[in-house]
Amino acid sequence: MSAMKEFTKGFLKENPVFVLVLGMCPTLAVTSSVENALGMGLSVTFVLFFSNMLISMIKGIVPPKIRIPMFIVVIATFVTIVDLTMAAFLPPLHKSLGLFIPLIVVNCIILGRAEAFASKNSVLKSIMDGLGMGLGFTFALVVLGTIRELLGTGRILDFPILPQAYQDSPMLVAILAPGAFITLGFILAVINLLKKRGR
Amino acid sequence: MELFGQIMIMAVGAIFINNFVFAKILGICPYLGVSKKLDSALGMGLAVTFVMTMASAFTWLIQTYLLVPFGIEYLQTIAFILTIASLVQFVEMVIQKNAPALYKSLGVFLPLISTNCAVLGVAILNLTADNGLSYNFGFSILNGLFSGIGFTVALILMAGIREKLEYAELPDSMKGMPIALIIAGSMALAFLGFSGLKF
Numbered sequence A: 001m002s003a004m005k006e007f008t009k010g011f012l013k014e015n016p017v018f019v020l021v022l023g024m025c026p027t028l029a030v031t032s033s034v035e036n037a038l039g040m041g042l043s044v045t046f047v048l049f050f051s052n053m054l055i056s057m058i059k060g061i062v063p064p065k066i067r068i069p070m071f072i073v074v075i076a077t078f079v080t081i082v083d084l085t086m087a088a089f090l091p092p093l094h095k096s097l098g099l100f101i102p103l104i105v106v107n108c109i110i111l112g113r114a115e116a117f118a119s120k121n122s123v124l125k126s127i128m129d130g131l132g133m134g135l136g137f138t139f140a141l142v143v144l145g146t147i148r149e150l151l152g153t154g155r156i157l158d159f160p161i162l163p164q165a166y167q168d169s170p171m172l173v174a175i176l177a178p179g180a181f182i183t184l185g186f187i188l189a190v191i192n193l194l195k196k197r198g199r
Numbered sequence B: 001m002e003l004f005g006q007i008m009i010m011a012v013g014a015i016f017i018n019n020f021v022f023a024k025i026l027g028i029c030p031y032l033g034v035s036k037k038l039d040s041a042l043g044m045g046l047a048v049t050f051v052m053t054m055a056s057a058f059t060w061l062i063q064t065y066l067l068v069p070f071g072i073e074y075l076q077t078i079a080f081i082l083t084i085a086s087l088v089q090f091v092e093m094v095i096q097k098n099a100p101a102l103y104k105s106l107g108v109f110l111p112l113i114s115t116n117c118a119v120l121g122v123a124i125l126n127l128t129a130d131n132g133l134s135y136n137f138g139f140s141i142l143n144g145l146f147s148g149i150g151f152t153v154a155l156i157l158m159a160g161i162r163e164k165l166e167y168a169e170l171p172d173s174m175k176g177m178p179i180a181l182i183i184a185g186s187m188a189l190a191f192l193g194f195s196g197l198k199f
Helices: A002-008 A024-029 A034-058 A064-089 A091-100 A102-106 A108-118 A123-153 A164-168 A177-198 B002-017 B028-033 B038-070 B073-098 B100-106 B117-128 B137-165 B177-196
Strands: none
Touching: A002 A123, A024 A091, A024 A102, A024 A123, A024 A177, A024 B028, A034 A064, A034 A091, A034 A102, A034 A108, A034 A123, A064 A091, A064 A102, A064 A108, A064 B073, A091 A102, A091 B117, A102 A108, A102 B073, A102 B117, A108 A123, A123 A177, A177 B177, B002 B137, B002 B177, B028 B117, B028 B137, B028 B177, B038 B073, B038 B117, B038 B137, B073 B100, B073 B117, B117 B137, B137 B177
16 A cells, blocks of 8 residues: 555655656756657656666665665666667657657656665565656656647647647747746746645 | 867857757756855856866767777766766865865765766767767867856856845745746747857
8 A cells, every 4th residue: 555655646746847846857858749758758767667676676785885876877777778779669759859868867856766765665665656756757748748839839749739820830939948948937836826725 | 270260169059059058958957956146156067067078078088999999889878977977076086185175165066966967968969969970089078168168157147147036026936946947948048049140
């Protein structure tokens, strides 16, 4: 039962993007479309799942002084697996995510969960935590990607949503870098507002 | 003379047109985390610039003389992140021993830098810049230096604005991270104007 709780907390209560404000670089950089957001989110989920599992398995044998380099090597291994697999089977997605695939290594969410959770908890709990955090991250990315793609192109996943007149001259800035910052800023403000209302 | 021109183009490109923070969206975590005070922003910027320059040099050497001759380029991510982590550790020790005053002002930021995606980002970009053609050794170092300066410029501008913002009257839910992100977005919009600077 408690393992289930570790799984669900990543979605809302401790959502890595909306509440903890971690892993900002991929969040802002790859959410210009829903497709990229999903690809990034699921890659991070995969890495989190396996790195949390492996780290909670080896936590007894790693000397505390060199634990951070050990964690980084574990994480880098899984990131390399994702990188090569995606390059082989999904070359277009690999091309559009580009630099941000190897940069999953330095995503603070993954090292943060390894240090704060997996190095102290059992294997099952760590797996659930990794899965929950990963899917919570994916959820946040998809929300951001949906808003930006809708405003920036008038389409979602290439399905036209808004009228043709909007699609002809969309708010292009939403899919550029400034749109990422501003959209996330407003989302965080709304979340703060909702939190205060709820209290 | 032609070389000087090339270097100038590179400097303007890395600092203004392809600014790491505003155009490439790299290194956002320290950008949002350490931009509350002007002097700590300057310290962080200098430390990052230094590490980016060093990392550009070392990762270029490792790629050219270790990974390529042995045909193990797929280990790039792991090799680079380990290089950067040990480099940061080494720099920290050297500064602590030889310049205690500098260590006092930079010390707290140094460990954070190994998980700064701007450092790993510049190392990988140096080797894939110009549509897959990599920079040579000298240009890699210069690119690291100029990109670091670009990051410092962004950080200092942001810190200056945020110091003033302390006294602004804001709605409660906008305080802190939301307004910081929206300001970053407006600055990115301004920097977008530099993309018209073509040579």
